[in-house]
Structures are given as C-alpha cells and as structure tokens.
Amino acid sequence: MIFLSILILIVAKALISNNNLSPVLFPRITAIIFIYAGVLSLNTFYIQSIGSGIGIYSGLFHITSFSQFIEFFIYIIGSLILIAWPILSEKTIGSTVSSTPSIENLTSNKLLLLDFYKSNYFAEYSLIIIFSSLGASLLISSSDLISIYLSIELQSFGLYILATLFRDSESATSAGLKYFLLGGLSSCIILLGCGLIYSYTGLTNLDSIYSLISVSEFNNIIQGLSLGLTLIFIGFLFKIAAAPLHNWSPDVYDDSPTIVTTWLTIMPKISILFLLLEIYTQIGSNVYNTINITSLLSLLIGTIVGLAQTKIKRLLAYSTISHIGFILLALSINTEQSIDSLIFYIIQYTITNLNIFLIILGLSYIIKNSKLHYNNSFPVIQSVKDIKFISEFKGQFFLNPLLSLSLSICLFSMAGMPPLIGFFSKQFVLYSAMQSGYYFIAIVAILVSVVSASYYLKIIRVLHTSVENPELELNTNSKNSVYLPNDVNISNISNSNNLSFKNVNLLTNFHSFLISSLTLSILLFILKPSIILNITQVLSLSLFNF
Amino acid sequence: MTTFFVNILALGTLFSSVFAITSKNPVISIIFVIATFVQAAGYLIFIGVNFIGISYIVIYVGAIAVLFLFVIMMINIKLTDILETGNQYTKNLPLALAIGSLFTYVIFTIIPFNLNNVPALSLISESLINLNSLILNSNLISKDFISIIVNAYYNLSLSDINITDFTQIETLGYSLYTYGAIFLIILSVILLLAMLATIIISRSNK
Numbered sequence: 064m065i066f067l068s069i070l071i072l073i074v075a076k077a078l079i080s081n082n083n084l085s086p087v088l089f090p091r092i093t094a095i096i097f098i099y100a101g102v103l104s105l106n107t108f109y110i111q112s113i114g115s116g117i118g119i120y121s122g123l124f125h126i127t128s129f130s131q132f133i134e135f136f137i138y139i140i141g142s143l144i145l146i147a148w149p150i151l152s153e154k155t156i157g158s159t160v161s162s163t164p165s166i167e168n169l170t171s172n173k174l175l176l177l178d179f180y181k182s183n184y185f186a187e188y189s190l191i192i193i194f195s196s197l198g199a200s201l202l203i204s205s206s207d208l209i210s211i212y213l214s215i216e217l218q219s220f221g222l223y224i225l226a227t228l229f230r231d232s233e234s235a236t237s238a239g240l241k242y243f244l245l246g247g248l249s250s251c252i253i254l255l256g257c258g259l260i261y262s263y264t265g266l267t268n269l270d271s272i273y274s275l276i277s278v279s280e281f282n283n284i285i286q287g288l289s290l291g292l293t294l295i296f297i298g299f300l301f302k303i304a305a306a307p308l309h310n311w312s313p314d315v316y317d318d319s320p321t322i323v324t325t326w327l328t329i330m331p332k333i334s335i336l337f338l339l340l341e342i343y344t345q346i347g348s349n350v351y352n353t354i355n356i357t358s359l360l361s362l363l364i365g366t367i368v369g370l371a372q373t374k375i376k377r378l379l380a381y382s383t384i385s386h387i388g389f390i391l392l393a394l395s396i397n398t399e400q401s402i403d404s405l406i407f408y409i410i411q412y413t414i415t416n417l418n419i420f421l422i423i424l425g426l427s428y429i430i431k432n433s434k435l436h437y438n439n440s441f442p443v444i445q446s447v448k449d450i451k452f453i454s455e456f457k458g459q460f461f462l463n464p465l466l467s468l469s470l471s472i473c474l475f476s477m478a479g480m481p482p483l484i485g486f487f488s489k490q491f492v493l494y495s496a497m498q499s500g501y502y503f504i505a506i507v508a509i510l511v512s513v514v515s516a517s518y519y520l521k522i523i524r525v526l527h528t529s530v531e532n533p534e535l536e537l538n539t540n541s542k543n544s545v546y547l548p549n550d551v552n553i554s555n556i557s558n559s560n561n562l563s564f565k566n567v568n569l570l571t572n573f574h575s576f577l578i579s580s581l582t583l584s585i586l587l588f589i590l591k592p593s594i595i596l597n598i599t600q601v602l603s604l605s606l607f608n609f
Numbered sequence: 610m611t612t613f614f615v616n617i618l619a620l621g622t623l624f625s626s627v628f629a630i631t632s633k634n635p636v637i638s639i640i641f642v643i644a645t646f647v648q649a650a651g652y653l654i655f656i657g658v659n660f661i662g663i664s665y666i667v668i669y670v671g672a673i674a675v676l677f678l679f680v681i682m683m684i685n686i687k688l689t690d691i692l693e694t695g696n697q698y699t700k701n702l703p704l705a706l707a708i709g710s711l712f713t714y715v716i717f718t719i720i721p722f723n724l725n726n727v728p729a730l731s732l733i734s735e736s737l738i739n740l741n742s743l744i745l746n747s748n749l750i751s752k753d754f755i756s757i758i759v760n761a762y763y764n765l766s767l768s769d770i771n772i773t774d775f776t777q778i779e780t781l782g783y784s785l786y787t788y789g790a791i792f793l794i795i796l797s798v799i800l801l802l803a804m805l806a807t808i809i810i811s812r813s814n815k
Contacts, residue, residue, distance in 0.1 A: 120791035187809045194802045201795065213795045220799060224806040290716075 093189035094142040097196070101138030104131050104200075118206065122268060125206035129606055132598070133337045134200045137330065140413055141196050144325055145189060146573055188228060192326065195221025199334035203341075208257040208267040211338065215253065219246050219302065222331055226319045238318030245311040249301035256294030263287030273345045289349035292342075296350045299339055303332045304380075305387050306361030313372075313380040317451075321427065324376055325420040328383055329413055336390060336409060340402065343394055344606060354395040355504070362388030362508055366515040374451055375423065378518060379416075382477060385515055386412050392508060393492045396499050403603040404491030410595060411488040415476050418581040422470045425574060426456070429463060460527045469582035471523045476585050478516035484588040611655055618652040635681045643674045660777040 108128060116127035198218030205211045223246060227239025257267075263284050266272050272288070279285060297308070304312035316324045343354070365385025372378040390412075393405035460467045476485035489512060496505040588595070622645055629641035646669040653662035785793060 121788050123789065123791055190805065191802075191809075194798070194805075197798065209789070209792060210795070213792060213799070217795060217799050217802065220802055220806070224802075224809065227810055230810055 089186040089189045090145045093193060094145040096193070097138045097142035097145065101135045101142070104134040104138065107131050122270075123207045123210045124201065124204045125270075126204050127605070129341075129602055130204040130337075132602060133203050133333070136410065136413075137196060137199055137203075137333055140333070140417060141192065141330060143417060143577060144329070145192065146577065188225070188322075191221045191224050191228070195219075195225065195326075196330065199330060202334045203337055205338075206269045208260060208269070212250075212254060212257055215299075215302070215335075216250060218331060218334065219250065222246070222327060225323050225326060226315060228323060229320050232320070234318040235320055235323075238315045241311055241318075242315045246302065249298045249308075251298075252301065253295050253298030256291040256296075256298065259291030259294065260288055263291065269342070269345070276346055285349075292346065292349050293353055295342075296339065296353055299335050300353075300357055303335050303387060304384060305357045305391060306364045306384060307357065309361065309364065309384050312384065313377045316380040316383075317374055317376045321376065321420065321424055325417070325424070328379070328420070329416055332383075332387070333409060333413060336394075336405075340394060340405065340606075344397060344402070351395060354391050358388045358391035358395055359504055359507060360388075361385060361391065362504075362511045366511045366518075369515065370518055372518070373454070375456070375522070376451075378522070379419065382515065382519075383416070385511060386477075388511075389489065389492050389508065392496060392501070392504060396495055396501060398495060398499055399603050399607050400498065401492070401495035402606060403599050404488065404495050406599040406602055407595060408488040408492060410599070411484050414581055415473050415485060415585060418578060418585065419470065419473045419477070421574065421578050421581070422466055422473065425578060426463065426466055426470070429466075454525060456522065456525050457528065461529060466578070467526045469578055471526060472582055472586055474519040474523055478519040479512050480516075482586075482589050484585045487588065487592070615652060615655045618648050618655065622648040622652060636678070639674060639677050639681060642677070643670050646670050646674065658777070660781060 107126070108131065116125055118125050195218050198214045198216070198221060201214035202211065202218055205214050223239055223243040226242045227236055229235040260272065261267055264272060264275055264287075266275060276285065276288065301308040316328060319327065343350070361384050365381050365383070365388055369378055369381030369385065372381060386408075390405060390408055393401045393408060456467070472483065476483035479486045479489045489508075493505050493508060496508070625641045625644040625648065629638045629645060632638040632641060646665055650662040650665040650670075653659075653665065
C-alpha cells in the first residue's frame with residue numbers, strides 16, 4: 064500500500080508540474096494514505112492464522128499481531144503529524160484577501176503567499192515521510208539481519224533528507240549533514256555487529272539464531288554472538304540517542320525546523336525501540352548490562368544537562384533522552400509487567416510529545432505573525448520562523464490562554480504530575496522495577512524525575528509570568544479585545560486572530576482540534592484508563608506467551 | 610605462497626587506508642583510496658571470492674573514486690584549510706589511543722587468541738614445517754589459507770568450499786532472485802529514495 068502510493072505520488076509530482084494540483088494537497092493525500100494503511104494493518108487481526116506470527120517473503124519478515132499493532136500506531140501518528148502542516152486552501156486565501164481593505168496590501172499579501180506555496184516543501188516532505196515510514200514498518204516486522212539493516216537504512220536515509228529539506232537555511236543544512244555523518248557511523252556499527260554474528264554462527268535469520276543460542280554449548284559462538292549483538296544494540300542506541308551516545312541529538316533537533324523535528328523526535332524511535340524489544344525478549348541476557356548502564360546514564364544526563372538549556376528544542380531533546388532512559392529501564396527488566404509498562408510508556412510519550420510539538424508550532428505561527436503585525440503596518444507572511452528560546456514564550460498565557468494552558472498540561476504530564484497520563488506511565492515502570500528488585504535505579508529514576516520537573520516548571524513559569532517589556536505591553540493592551548479568553552474553543556481564538564489581523568493565520572482548524580483532543584486525552588486518561596491499558600497488556604502477553 | 614600474498618595485501622590495505630586519511634593533499638589521498646580498493650579486491654580474489662573482488666574494482670575504482678577525483682579537481686579546495694584541520698587530528702591522539710586499546714582489549718578477551726589465528730605467524734611456523742618435510746623428503750604440506758583460519762575453530766568449511774565450485778555469479782543470482790527477492794525490492798526503493806533526494810536537495814527552488 065505504502066509502496067504503491069510512493070510510486071503514485073512520484074508520478075503525480077512529476078506529471079503535474081504546471082500547477083494543476085496544488086502542492087498543498089500532498090500532505091493531505093499522504094495523511095489519508097497513512098490512515099488507510101493503518102486500517103489495513105489493523106485489518107490483519109481478523110486473519111485467524113496470524114496468531115503466532117507468519118513469516119512472509121521467504122521468512123525474511125515476520126508478521127505478528129504485535130508488529131501489526133505497532134505498524135498501525137506508527138501510521139496513525141504519522142498521519143496526525145502530517146495533518147498538522149500549516150495548510151491554507153485557495154479559498155481561505157481568497158477570503159482573507161478580499162476582506163483586506165487596501166489594494167496594495169492585497170497584492171503584496173497574495174504574492175508573498177503564493178511564494179510560500181510555490182516552495183515545494185509540502186510535496187517533498189510528505190513523499191520522504193512515506194519512504195521513511197515504509198522503512199519503519201519494514202523494520203518492525205523484519206526477522207533477518209539483512210532485512211533489519213536494509214530497512215533501518217531506508218528509514219534513516221529518509222530522515223537525513225528530511226533534516227536537510229529546508230535547504231535555504233544554513234542551520235538545517237548543518238543539522239542534516241551532522242545527522243547524516245553520525246547516522247552513517249551508527250549504521251556501520253550495526254553492520255559490523257551483523258557481520259560478527261554471521262561470521263560466528265553462519266546464520267542471518269533471527270529465529271535460527273535464537274534457537275542456536277538456546278541449544279549451543281560452544282562458548283566461542285556465544286561470545287562472538289554477544290559481541291555482535293552488543294555492537295548492534297550500540298548502533299541502535301546511537302540512533303535513538305540514548306545517553307552516552309546522545310551528543311548529536313540536541314544539535315540536530317535544535318537546528319532543524321520545528322516541523323521536521325516533530326517527525327525526528329517521535330517516529331524513528333518508536334520503530335527502533337520495538338525492534339529492540341523483540342530482539343531483547345528473545346536473547347536479552349547477552350546485552351543486559353549495556354541496556355542497564357545506558358538507561359541509568361540517560362536518566363542522569365538527560366535531566367542534569369537539560370537543566371542548563373535555554374533553547375526550547377534543546378530542552379525537549381534532553382527530556383527525550385531522560386524519557387528514553389525510563390523506556391530502557393523498562394526494557395532491561397524484561398518481565399511481562401515491565402514490557403506492558405514499556406509499551407504504555409512509548410504510546411503515552413508519543414502522544415504527549417506530539418502534542419507539545421503541535422502546540423509549539425501553533426504558538427510560533429501566532430507569535431511570529433503577531434510580531435510581524437506589530438512591526439509593520441501591513442501583514443506580511445515571511446517564511447515562518449520557529450521559536451528558538453524559551454524566553455519567547457513569555458507572557459503567552461495572557462495572549463493565548465488555551466494554547467498555553469494545554470502546553471502546561473502536557474509539560475506537567477511529562478514531569479509526571481499525578482492525575483495526568485505521564486504519571487501513570489512512570490508509576491508502572493517504577494512499580495515493575497521495584498517488583499524485580501531494581502531498587503537503586505528506581506530511586507535514581509524518582510530523583511531524576513523530580514529534578515526534571517523543575518525544568519518543565521521553568522517553561523510553565525515563563526509562560527505564565529506577564530511581560531515586563533513596556534512596548535509589548537502596550538501592544539497587548541491595544542489588542543486585548545482580540546485575545547480575550549471568552550471563546551470556548553482554541554479554533555475560535557485562531558479564527559478571531561484571523562479576522563482581527565487581516566492576516567493569514569497558518570493555524571488550521573484541524574490543528575487546533577488535534578491539540579485540544581490530544582490534551583483532553585492526556586487529561587482525562589484517568590477516567591477511562593482501560594482502553595490503552597488493555598491494549599498494552601494484551602500485547603505484552605502475546606509477546607511472551609506465543 | 611598465496612598466504613604470503615594475502616598477508617602482504619592485507620597489510621597494504623591497512624597502510625594505504627591510513628595514508629588516505631592522513632595525507633594532506635586530497636588528490637593523493639584519493640589515489641591512496643584507489644590503492645586501498647585495488648588491494649582489497651586482490652585480497653578478496655586471492656581468498657576465493659572472485660566476483661565480489663572484481664565488482665570492487667569495477668564499482669569503487671571505476672566509478673566512485675574517479676567521481677571523487679573529478680569533484681576534487683572541480684571544487685578547488687585551499688590547502689591551508691586542510692592543513693589546519695590536520696593539526697586538530699593530533700590533539701585527540703591520547704583519547705584515540707585509549708579508546709583503541711580498550712576496544713582491542715575487549716575484542717581479545719572475547720575472541721580467544723592463539724598463534725594459529727595470526728596468518729603471518731602461522732606462515733613462519735608452516736615454512737618451518739615445510740623445511741622439516743624437505744629434510745624428510747616427504748611431500749610438501751600445502752594448506753589453504755581459509756582452511757587454516759576455519760580449522761582453528763571448527764569444521765564448517767566443507768560447504769563453503771563447495772559453494773566456490775559453482776560459478777559465483779550463478780550462486781549469487783540464484784539466492785538473490787529467489788530467496789532474497791524482497792531484498793532486491795527494498796534496495797531498489799532505497800535507490801529510488803537516493804535519486805529523489807539528490808533531485809530534491811540540489812534542485813533550485815525557482
């Protein structure tokens with residue numbers, strides 16, 4: 064499905080060069096493709112024989128109900144990210160343009176907008192995203208060393224290009240180059256591990272390697288295999304930026320544009336983590352120490368270094384590292400309960416992180432647009448700039464109350480405040496750690512999450528303190544009527560922005576709908592927790608008992 | 610005799626790759642890269658992997674290295690910049706030494722080290738044995754290089770040797786187009802992505 068749609072989209076992009084099809088439509092089409100593919104992969108649950116897994120393509124890929132669910136999850140999250148693009152159809156452009164009073168404004172506005180659209184980033188972004196998620200879905204279901212390597216390459220090639228996509232900006236190019244070089248290094252390490260395993264066992268199929276390990280008495284084979292496995296795991300940990308190997312991630316995430324960072328922080332990690340889970344549950348004892356040390360280090364480094372950050376995306380990158388530490392802790396324990404908590408943690412973290420990035424995107428559109436409006440007398444859309452520093456959030460609570468409220472809800476959830484979803488995931492991980500006797504690392508994790516709460520609180524404090532800058536205050540006063548929080552929906556706010564500024568707001572209704580529903584799901588998880596919990600429990604049971 | 614050649618080639622590969630990194634003139638380092646690939650191809654051919662060896666020469670030397678040469682001649686790098694970065698290499702030398710020695714230590718603790726593992730040493734001992742046999746007027750014991758390495762561990766060499774009896778391209782083709790057909794498809798998708806990516810990155814926006 065995905066493969067076919069890649070071909071179709073390429074052909075469509077090549078044929079329609081004379082603006083018959085607006086490039087705006089590409090992300091939407093891709094989102095629909097993703098949803099459809101997700102439903103298809105969910106549909107395979109109805110096939111009876113899938114129970115214990117089917118090997119397809121001469122056993123090189125292995126489809127289980129587990130991998131199918133993860134595929135479904137990846138596709139749905141991917142479609143959500145894609146829908147969040149700043150999309151304007153021709154109609155809204157027309158309406159806003161017609162509502163602007165002066166003619167010069169009208170023409171300049173329209174021209175600049177068209178410039179924004181002519182930039183083909185839309186189409187390219189969605190096309191590369193399809194490639195990358197094809198790699199991700201292959202990676203989850205692969206059960207052979209070669210197919211693992213090929214699909215990780217397919218996935219990460221797409222990501223390197225994604226990071227360089229906005230090639231007009233210097234920082235994005237440097238981020239992409241850095242990502243490419245270090246990602247290539249980690250792929251080399253993975254390949255070295257695969258080579259070592261093959262040279263010691265003569266096998267590439269994971270299933271045969273599992274069975275060889277379980278019966279083998281040659282010490283040589285086991286040793287070489289554990290060396291190779293360690294190298295493979297190190298390569299994968301490099302790719303998900305776990306602690307001793309994390310140095311590239313803050314730079315890359317900070318330098319690439321926010322809309323790309325959303326994809327980079329969320330998607331590749333899901334697939335790699337679930338692949339690690341599948342390997343680890345089978346032959347985990349060989350790399351137990353690696354995972355354990357990595358989880359401890361990433362818990363510590365992610366929080367302590369994160370305290371000193373002033374840029375929002377660097378901070379989020381470090382918080383990602385500390386969350387990876389929690390996930391790896393759950394992975395290293397490797398009981399049914401901990402795997403359950405691992406899956407739940409990943410799902411919860413993905414939702415929360417996605418929501419935070421969506422809100423940051425939305426805020427950045429609003430802030431930058433309004434600042435432009437303050438500076439110039441007529442509205443101009445320049446290339447949309449991202450929020451870089453935390454201090455730019457200052458006083459946003461008084462300007463965009465609902466958006467900043469939901470941002471603070473998400474941050475509280477990440478910090479692990481009790482009624483929110485983030486608390487439960489941390490609690491499950493720690494509970495399973497305590498049950499299996501990991502007292503020390505559990506205490507470290509608790510301390511670390513308390514410390515990390517402080518930097519989330521820092522953002523929230525910045526959000527909710529009023530602005531001291533007198534010039535801006537004047538502006539807020541003058542625009543106070545616009546921003547009054549008398550609307551129920553966030554979409555209403557964005558609409559009112561739209562009307563008052565005569566400015567084309569890049570925030571779509573769906574974007575705000577998405578933010579509100581994700582925030583509600585984070586907030587109201589406690590009322591009906593059984594939906595997600597049942598899924599994760601059944602999945603972890605199926606992983607162990609089949 | 611083949612063992613000797615293989616050793617020489619392996620040593621040459623290592624040295625020329627080191628020279629390729631450390632040499633200051635980019636053209637010379639490219640030539641060292643070419644030398645590395647040719648020696649590696651010779652190594653592969655000597656140990657019996659003919660097809661891969663030849664394709665090394667065809668692909669790496671014939672296409673990629675020549676492309677590198679062209680690019681380097683086109684972009685006209687200033688030598689002084691490279692010299693400055695060359696000074697920075699030696700700054701981290703202690704760190705590199707520490708990490709390298711630790712890594713070798715780990716490797717050697719895992720891989721059991723004995724004299725049979727090192728072909729250069731075994732060559733000497735083997736020639737000693739040969740000298741013995743010359744004195745004793747018995748037949749010269751000729752051992753294949755691969756079998757020395759493999760037999761040091763355990764005997765699975767039979768199937769490997771049998772495979773080389775076929776035409777190698779035939780074997781590769783059979784397994785690639787039947788068993789691993791999906792690999793071919795994934796590889797083609799990766800190539801498609803690479804083509805698309807170069808177009809996207811290098812095309813001008815207007």
